[in-house]
Amino acid sequence: MVGDQTTSIMLPSAEEADEVTFEGGKPLVGEVEVRGAKNLVTKAMVAALLGDSPSVLRGVPAIRDVAVVKGLLEAHAVTVTELADGELELDPRGAKSAHFAEIDAHAGSSRIPILFCGPLLHQLGEAFIPDLGGCRIGDRPINFHLDALRAFGAEIDKSYEGIRLRAPRRLVGARVDLPYPSVGATEQVLLTAVRAQGVTELTNAAIEPEIMDLIQILQKMGAIILVEPNRTIVIEGVDSLAGYRHKAIPDRSEAASWAAAALATRGDIYVRGAHQADLMTFLNVYRKVGGLFDVDDEGIRFSHPGGEIKPVVIETDVHPGFMTDWQQPMVVALTQATGRSIVHETVYENRFGFTDALTKMGADIEVYKEGIASITRRVPRRPLEQAAVITGPTPLHGADVRVPDLRGGFSHVIAAVTASGPSTVSNLGIISRGYEHLLAKLSGLGATFEQKA
Ligand code: EPU
Numbered sequence: 001m002v003g004d005q006t007t008s009i010m011l012p013s014a015e016e017a018d019e020v021t022f023e024g025g026k027p028l029v030g031e032v033e034v035r036g037a038k039n040l041v042t043k044a045m046v047a048a049l050l051g052d053s054p055s056v057l058r059g060v061p062a063i064r065d066v067a068v069v070k071g072l073l074e075a076h077a078v079t080v081t082e083l084a085d086g087e088l089e090l091d092p093r094g095a096k097s098a099h100f101a102e103i104d105a106h107a108g109s110s111r112i113p114i115l116f117c118g119p120l121l122h123q124l125g126e127a128f129i130p131d132l133g134g135c136r137i138g139d140r141p142i143n144f145h146l147d148a149l150r151a152f153g154a155e156i157d158k159s160y161e162g163i164r165l166r167a168p169r170r171l172v173g174a175r176v177d178l179p180y181p182s183v184g185a186t187e188q189v190l191l192t193a194v195r196a197q198g199v200t201e202l203t204n205a206a207i208e209p210e211i212m213d214l215i216q217i218l219q220k221m222g223a224i225i226l227v228e229p230n231r232t233i234v235i236e237g238v239d240s241l242a243g244y245r246h247k248a249i250p251d252r253s254e255a256a257s258w259a260a261a262a263l264a265t266r267g268d269i270y271v272r273g274a275h276q277a278d279l280m281t282f283l284n285v286y287r288k289v290g291g292l293f294d295v296d297d298e299g300i301r302f303s304h305p306g307g308e309i310k311p312v313v314i315e316t317d318v319h320p321g322f323m324t325d326w327q328q329p330m331v332v333a334l335t336q337a338t339g340r341s342i343v344h345e346t347v348y349e350n351r352f353g354f355t356d357a358l359t360k361m362g363a364d365i366e367v368y369k370e371g372i373a374s375i376t377r378r379v380p381r382r383p384l385e386q387a388a389v390i391t392g393p394t395p396l397h398g399a400d401v402r403v404p405d406l407r408g409g410f411s412h413v414i415a416a417v418t419a420s421g422p423s424t425v426s427n428l429g430i431i432s433r434g435y436e437h438l439l440a441k442l443s444g445l446g447a448t449f450e451q452k453a
Helices: 003-009 038-050 064-075 100-107 112-124 143-151 183-193 209-221 252-264 276-289 324-334 355-360 406-418 428-433 438-444
Strands: 019-023 029-033 055-058 079-084 087-091 126-130 155-158 162-166 175-177 199-203 224-228 232-236 245-247 268-272 292-295 299-303 313-315 339-345 364-368 386-392 422-426 448-451
Touching: 019 406, 029 438, 038 055, 038 064, 038 087, 038 112, 038 183, 038 209, 038 252, 064 079, 064 100, 064 112, 064 428, 100 112, 100 126, 112 126, 112 143, 112 162, 112 183, 143 155, 143 175, 143 183, 183 199, 183 209, 183 232, 209 224, 209 245, 252 268, 252 276, 252 299, 252 324, 252 406, 276 292, 276 299, 276 324, 324 339, 324 355, 324 386, 324 406, 355 364, 355 406, 406 422, 406 428, 406 438, 428 438, 438 448
Parallel strands: 029 268, 055 245, 175 199, 313 339
Antiparallel strands: 019 422, 019 448, 055 087, 079 087, 126 162, 155 162, 199 232, 224 232, 268 299, 292 299, 339 386, 364 386
């Protein structure tokens, strides 16, 4: 079971092609499968550190962020074994502190290391976080995380290498009120509170489906977590936790990405694994635009209606709002809608950089860096927000573009597949952080492209 198979969650070499030339203009038609959500799987892998016996996680996709967390766990002497395709066993017995340089070497491209803090403080009494990577979509500070860890009793020292944390004694339950329902900070509190002494009350928590799935995992491990109304989560700390067996929730960001690809290319894609309950807000927008979808027990079929599609106003928000990770592929589809669409990005302060490439390909997109005030807004205005106004339909033509970040990168690929003529997309490797077998899936849907050797 160990040996050769352990390498298969590392990316197949075909996915590592960093430069691909697409010959666009053809609809994407066929079927793709989405497996476990990047934004749950990576956290579930970290949660295994809290157990005193091995955990088994199923539905694990072959993406680079999984490989990063696998490397980080192994650096802490956690044994990660691939039992079958997409099934990992994580054995935390024997976990030990890792060398700074080793953590740094693995952490480079991900923000996940911050979530190791609570589990490592419980297991080993210390943790180290190097400079954090992740997508370049704004400042992405970690102040909520550090404030919460301090409330649990962690001691934090910043140095030129990164941040060192220590727990001189067992961490204790705390009251944490998040200034914003941050996904990562909510996970930080959960992963720390479950084994702290006493009760933790978290208010203004994030309630994304991936967080609910993480709570289910922690409950399987022996945690006591009460999800109360109004974004309040109460955690009664326990002395020890066991391993879990769990199948990860499907990736709703990837599902929405393929849905948008079907719309942009006038195609028809069955997304096996797409789960309606986690996509309801997206599906409402899809329907308003004129996109067709058909839900069955195994997935959702998404297709272009033929004729024209309609413009829409979108405000990104925390769950159950329209996810910030859904807007980039939808913007490509909206370049093909008849009329003016507006996307208000309220979660991150810099998430429209990807539109430059679309403009180069012929899209009419104007970005308002200070956002656009509107009395019809549903979401309270945040100081960091921006807006994009997309006027369509504009035929897209091929261009050479460079992938800036994960979701923006996927939108470039869809745009290249939608455009007439060749487009060379470089820095494509970033997309493999969160989309498995991208090129194989595109090829299966009929996309025509050539990889640079
Ligand atoms: N924020 C702070 N301080 C903090 C933490 C967050 O000010 O200490 C701010 C951020 O700057 C941002 C907002 O809070 O303006 C929301 O950030 P959040 O903490 O919710 O995001 P995250 O946990 O860093 C996760 C996903 C993102 C996804 C967001 C929102 C992972 C690994 N990442 O990020 O996914 O966009 O939640 O749903 O789970 C992606 O998949 O491409 C991606 C970026």
